[in-house]
């Protein structure tokens with residue numbers, strides 16, 4: 001079997017399309033998911049690698065990390081007294097793992113770095129991994145030994161296999177839904193220390209891919225592996241992946257059913273590691289988006305959140321903004337599979353959300369932000385504050401003028417904006433550009449940065465927090481994912497209190513004059 005190779009064309013920064021809407025799902029996703037494996041008496045990690053491995057920092061009470069109490073208090077101080085926390089699955093939750101490969105051909109180490117070092121700890125019995133990741137790692141280990149594959153040596157810059165990315169798809173409609181999770185198949189990406197597939201070490205790469213496929217591929221005795229990819233990386237810095245990806249064996253298409261739609265995910269695109277917890281978050285999020293809303297999804301990755309909203313909330317328009325051009329391909333494939341009945345204007349833009357952010361914010365009812373752990377860039381926070389305050393000033397200059405949207409001259413931004421103008425339903429960017437967002441949905445994986453961003457957003461009463469929910473995205477780590485819903489302007493009851501105070505004062509003044 002000869003490996004077949006893939007070639008990407010990434011010349012267009014923007015992808016725009018028009019599709020039509022499906023009915024919102026009637027049932028909650030929890031019916032479709034198997035119960036968490038851990039739903040027993042104990043929520044302790046019980047992992048033999050705890051302490052040696054840096055992956056988990058907490059061994060006990062995985063169902064409720066300590067930070068949940070802090071989050072509850074924090075949101076109370078923001079006026080939200082009903083913060084909820086969804087414990088989700090506490091073990092075998094990780095469906096996406098990036099593992100370093102070090103050691104020697106006879107004794108390969110496949111795992112994470114020991115805390116504060118670059119020593120790799122082998123973690124064959126990791127309790128966070130989906131079990132099929134651990135099983136595939138064992139096939140890989142055998143392959144390295146049998147084929148004498150040289151793991152990477154960071155000090156010398158020598159060796160062939162640097163990292164492996166393992167991603168599980170639980171999309172298999174031929175199985176009953178209760179069996180899909182546990183029978184997930186693994187997409188294996190081998191990060192190879194060469195420039196491309198023509199380097200002298202490519203023969204070894206192909207041999208290793210074939211070994212994996214023979215022992216875990218679709219025709220093997222125990223089919224575990226969905227596909228084998230190669231990523232080529234020769235840089236000596238800490239960046240894990242290079243720019244070149246090639247499919248070697250198996251299925252190019254990698255699908256997951258999440259948030260009510262089929263989502264395509266290439267290995268080069270960002271994808272959430274905890275598929276089931278993300279599913280829970282998406283279903284909670286959807287109910288905060290009004291039907292027919294115009295949505296901007298910033299930090300969109302492959303557009304999972306925006307596209308799920310387009311389909312389930314019948315959005316008028318959805319604009320996804322993402323810096324990584326490699327996510328575009330997954331977005332395109334997902335849109336191709338959208339049901340014909342979905343009727344939204346949808347676009348994906350390769351852009352840095354922190355550069356002239358107001359150009360992305362204006363014209364939408366709802367803004368979704370899902371930034372990396374470090375949180376929002378100051379320019380985006382400023383723009384979010386600004387639009388909220390502009391919206392309150394009745395006689396202020398038009399938001400467009402105020403926010404300098406017209407001054408944009410960079411051709412790529414102008415092209416991107418042009419491509420967002422859609423025909424259909426009488427809606428154009430021109431008629432909509434003065435629309436100021438009413439709702440801001442903040443999804444955060446970085447608790448510390450979220451608190452700072454939240455305080456900045458509510459300062460000067462530009463926004464207030466209306467609801468907040470937590471999700472156990474990373475059991476064992478002490479971190480949680482937060483979903484916070486902000487509404488534009490000050491909190492209603494505060495306004496009422498003020499009016500009441502003023503009314504009493506007027507009454508008092510009147511009485512004292514009499």
Ligand SMILES: C[S@@+](CC[C@H](N)C(=O)[O-])C[C@H]1O[C@@H](n2cnc3c(N)ncnc32)[C@H](O)[C@@H]1O
Nearest residue numbers: 270299300301322323324352353354370371372
């Ligand atoms: C936490 S991920 C969220 C992705 C997506 N919302 C999802 O759930 O699949 C953050 C994403 O933001 C992107 N990103 C980081 N900095 C960015 C920026 N300045 N502008 C736009 N996107 C950015 C990353 O490439 C990554 O895809």
